[in-house]
Amino acid sequence: MVFEKILVPYDNSPNSKLALKKALTLAALTKSNITIVHVIAYHKAMAKIVEPYTETIFIHVKKFLDDAKKEAHKKNIKTEEKILYGNPSEEILGLMKKKKFDLVIMGKRGTTKLTGPSLGSVSNALVQTSKVPVLIIS
Incomplete structure (x- = not known):
């Protein structure tokens, strides 16, 4: 598999x-391109509460994505970044369908601790529904 x-x-x-x-290690070995995606969780019911902070949230996300891209560029790996808004699982799955990725590599659990002791909700959703391999890192 390539x-x-x-x-x-x-x-x-x-x-x-x-x-x-x-x-990054795998991409360096296989000459792969990486897309780094972050989904800003957004629910229409909370729009009025979140709206005053939208720019601040975007700036924060852009900074840590830029830091991640710098790590990739140190290894001469071509990267693209995406910032999406909505339900993280749905947005990532939608991106996967549009862009036809060969592999997803993600952490076992993200910043929220709302689910049980195993996989986080986003990683679980991707493992359950992805048509491409998902490598979970813990």
Whole structure:
């Protein structure tokens, strides 16, 4: 199996940082391109509460994605970044369908601790529904 396009969901959590590190190692070996994606969780019911902070949130996300891209560029790995808004699982799955990735590498659990002791809700959703391999890093 050839990996040309790797997707890395990234939320700046320790697990996502580790997943990015592993993805960069694999990409260097296989000459793959990496897309780093972050989904700003957004629900229309909370729009009025979140709206005043939208620019601040975007700036924060852009900074840690830029830091992640710098790590990739140190290893001469071509990267693309995506910032999406909505339900993280749905948005990542939608991106996967549009861009036809060969592999997804992600952390076991992100910044939220709302689910049980196993997989996080986003990683679980991707493992359950993805048509491409998903490598979970813990």
